Amino acid sequence: MPDIFKNLPTEIKKNKIKAGIFIGLSAYWGIILVGTFVSFS
Amino acid sequence: MDVFLPIAEVSVNIIAILSLSGVVGVLSGLFGVGGGFLMTPFLIFLGVPPTYAVANEANNILATSVSGSTTHYLKNTLDYKMGFMIVIGGSIGTLLGIWTFSYFKGTGKIDIVISLAYMYILAIIGTAMLIEGLGEIDKARKKIITKKKLHVHYWIHGLPLRMRFQKSKLYESAFTPIIIGLIVGFIAAIMGIGGAFILVPAMIYIIGMPTRLIPGTSLFVTIFVSVIVTFLHAFNYGSIDLILVVMLVIGSIIGVQVGQKLGESIDSAGIKTLLAVLLLAVGIAIAYDTFFAEHVTNEVVKIDVNNLNPLSMFIKKLSLEMPILYGLFSIVFAVVLGVGAAFIRLFFSNLRKKHSLKKV
Numbered sequence: 468m469p470d471i472f473k474n475l476p477t478e479i480k481k482n483k484i485k486a487g488i489f490i491g492l493s494a495y496w497g498i499i500l501v502g503t504f505v506s507f508s
Numbered sequence: 509m510d511v512f513l514p515i516a517e518v519s520v521n522i523i524a525i526l527s528l529s530g531v532v533g534v535l536s537g538l539f540g541v542g543g544g545f546l547m548t549p550f551l552i553f554l555g556v557p558p559t560y561a562v563a564n565e566a567n568n569i570l571a572t573s574v575s576g577s578t579t580h581y582l583k584n585t586l587d588y589k590m591g592f593m594i595v596i597g598g599s600i601g602t603l604l605g606i607w608t609f610s611y612f613k614g615t616g617k618i619d620i621v622i623s624l625a626y627m628y629i630l631a632i633i634g635t636a637m638l639i640e641g642l643g644e645i646d647k648a649r650k651k652i653i654t655k656k657k658l659h660v661h662y663w664i665h666g667l668p669l670r671m672r673f674q675k676s677k678l679y680e681s682a683f684t685p686i687i688i689g690l691i692v693g694f695i696a697a698i699m700g701i702g703g704a705f706i707l708v709p710a711m712i713y714i715i716g717m718p719t720r721l722i723p724g725t726s727l728f729v730t731i732f733v734s735v736i737v738t739f740l741h742a743f744n745y746g747s748i749d750l751i752l753v754v755m756l757v758i759g760s761i762i763g764v765q766v767g768q769k770l771g772e773s774i775d776s777a778g779i780k781t782l783l784a785v786l787l788l789a790v791g792i793a794i795a796y797d798t799f800f801a802e803h804v805t806n807e808v809v810k811i812d813v814n815n816l817n818p819l820s821m822f823i824k825k826l827s828l829e830m831p832i833l834y835g836l837f838s839i840v841f842a843v844v845l846g847v848g849a850a851f852i853r854l855f856f857s858n859l860r861k862k863h864s865l866k867k868v
Contacts, residue, residue, distance in 0.1 A: 473574070485642075488638065492638075495631060495792060496631060498799065499795055502795060505799075
């Protein structure tokens with residue numbers, strides 16, 4: 468397993484704000500992509 | 509205090525429209541963008557149907573861009589040659605955009621297309637600005653200084669038909685500004701925006717224009733794009749509502765002046781991050797409204813033209829009976845308001861200069 472995955476939990480704990488922003492943005496993008504798919508299908 | 513809009517056939521709160529357009533105007537003055545990408549969603553939230561929100565915001569952008577570019581014309585900070593090249597592409601893009609708009613209007617999916625276009629544009633720009641803004645704040649905290657490349661070469665620079673742009677001191681393919689104009693015009697026609705938030709970064713990073721010429725040239729291009737959008741919307745769909753346009757123009761012109769003044773004393777990285785959060789918040793609100801909120805079907809109100817007040821009756825009749833004249837009138841009206849605002853600003857600026865000279 469690459470080091471980046473091993474160190475992920477400690478990195479998230481260290482950069483809580485960055486992790487929060489990343490999760491928030493991913494959720495937003497997920498909603499609009501799924502919403503687009505649902506609207507046009 | 510509600511006002512009935514005779515063309516959009518909805519009632520809106522005059523204080524809400526004036527204050528929102530004022531706030532968007534302040535943001536436009538602060539960040540140097542038109543603000544259409546914020547004002548159109550706000551109009552939709554206030555109950556104006558998306559088709560009308562797009563058309564009327566385009567008319568409002570026409571007034572503010574005329575006002576801004578007149579100020580730049582007086583300061584001699586405008587590259588006409590580059591501007592006209594972008595306008596050529598912009599005109600083709602606008603016609604393609606209006607054609608796409610008509611296609612989706614015909615299929616009955618125009619409202620969802622407008623909402624989705626906003627969600628994606630706000631998500632892309634908001635994400636990019638948030639990452640850049642946070643990065644700048646982080647670097648400033650850690651006191652890291654990075655050197656930026658002066659000019660990056662893309663495939664677009666290798667295109668033929670190279671020409672000299674004396675004012676910008678550039679030797680570039682005519683296709684570069686034409687392609688950029690085409691994209692901006694297409695987006696402007698569908699979304700009712702000026703497109704400055706796409707045009708300005710493209711002028712800096714792709715064309716490589718001097719910074720002092722960018723706001724004036726961008727506003728100059730926006731005039732032509734918004735004239736075509738306004739006229740085609742007025743002529744094809746009769747969706748320009750002069751009462752709404754007057755409220756929007758008054759609020760945004762005052763707001764822009766306040767924003768420009770505020771911008772002189774605020775840290776840019778902080779503002780960029782704040783704007784990014786605002787853009788994403790508006791995007792989330794549109795996503796919620798489109799995908800999750802229960803949609804209340806508004807009853808179609810049959811309006812009897814004879815029951816309206818004289819001004820609303822005149823606007824309604826003019827729009828129905830003479831759409832070409834009405835389209836031209838809405839353009840001339842916005843141009844006169846814009847030029848008037850620029851000269852009022854010049855008058856007060858000269859007055860302040862005289863006053864400060866007397867003090868010295």
